[in-house]
Amino acid sequence: INIVNIKSLRGVACWIVDPAVIYLTIDNMFGGEGHLEPKIVPKEYTATELRIVRRFVDMVLAEYEKAWKQVYELKFDFVRSEGNFQFAKITGNDEMVLHCKFTIDINGRAGDVDFCVPFWVFEPLKATLFAQSVGFQMESDTKWTGALESEMQTAEVEMAAILAEKKMVLGDILSLNVGEIIPIEVQDPITAYVNRVPMIRGKYGVKNGRYALRVEEIRNPTDFVSLGLKNRQMLGPQKYDDEFKFGMEK
Template sequence: MSDGNELSKEELDALLSDASEESTEADEGSSTSLKGSDSQFFDPATQARIVRDRLHTLEVINERFARQFRMNLFNLLRRNADISVQSVRYQRYSEFAKEAPAMANINMVSMKPLRGTALITFPHSLVSVIVENLFGGDGRFVTRHEVREFTATEQRIINRVLNLAIDAYQESWRAVHPIEIRYIRSEMHSKFATITSSPSEIVVATSFHVEIGQLESDFTICMPYAMVEPLREKLSNLRADLGGSGNDKIWHNRIKEEVQQSQVELVANFVELNLRIPQVMSLKPGDVVPIDLPEKVVATVNNLPMLECEFGNTEHKRALKVQRILNNHRVPEAILQARTQSGFSPLKAKESDNE
């Protein structure tokens, strides 16, 4: 050390070098101790929950919903729709919103007495499938799904399908916990349909796959996990009476009732003539085309032969009298006898000539 208690240049450099070495060793030691421990970084602004229990009963509810919604769509479209449950996912709402289509019909609904809001999402592709089938299309001319707003006609059809889905979902929950679903509003983008207080909250998202003829699409039902958490015990423990034979019997009776209430068109062609094109082109009002009335006619439903009938008059009206059931359609003889009217008189050829 130099005189006057002042440090020389060499002494200052030595002190500074020792201080830098000590700070480096301290940093390395602290980083090593942090890496060797089990500590993790925690951000208090985020919320993450771990769902340890599978909601088995919710999966049964989804299966029942798929069956009920299939029948409801058949009543609307008059075509068979195959609806299957794809998956039940427990994920953050931010992940669900990221996977959602860019533009879709997102319906916000409440499920009283459960607290919160759920989403029923219909993408553009599903709306196109339903519109195509509702207006008689068969999927031969597939159009490109444009990202656009729905037309007024499409929106009316969506509302009808949404009401069918709500009715089916309510019915599916009835045996577990009766709920009342009410429509709140619709959005086109997921960022305007937030159902959680934080993007990191867990939601339960169920995807359903729809196939109608050659066309297919998907739709999703999403609800916050906090919404169904009060029913966690019910939804985690699968009850034996939810999927047993008694439940199958109820579905069987319901399908039977729906089929019995369906309406079909019965067609009876009396005669078919083979004419050449010049003969048809030469016909004019007042011309008489001779025909031979057959003794029996075959009544068809959707071009399927069903009944062999005799035609005539009853109570001053034209009528058909069933003689034989075709295609092995079993009808009890007592029913046929009860429907036979004593006032039935066969129609003769000379009567038809007077018409």
């Protein structure tokens, strides 16, 4: 556990380095390949190990400061290392803290580095962070909306028009035989589902010798919640324009 002082915000925080990360770092520094499973044994770190940990933490602090540079000039000062959580208290028991977890991979072996800081330390930056996020969101929307709309035009979706539905009890289904007829009532209008979402209502019929659906309404999916589906009797052949004959021939 490494206690640091945040000079620019007048607060303290701590960086907790997973012993696995320390083991892999030391193994690599002294010629190992870092492929062996870390053997974590509770013990006090040697002076050499503590120096390596300090160098590692300094590198992490430098990178973290660099990541924040465009938003705020964070500056860390290393205070001390602690092996006991009881002596690494950075805030009261009832206070909220911010926690960030970073996973470091060394030759296929991973370990975590955790950053904990009292919430009140970053309180002065709330307005700045909010302004940055709003600006980024507006820029992103302007930049990506056109590209996203263009890509969506070529996205493949599945549309299914439900001609009829019928509720049956399980006993009747189990007693069915090949050749039996199940009476149904065709819905009118027909509801077409796009990727299982109701989007279109229309009338069924025949066009160019093929069954077809003429679109009469295109609705927001939420509109169908209040309307529901109306089951009506099957329509017979009706005389409409030559291009589209509504109804199904008997």
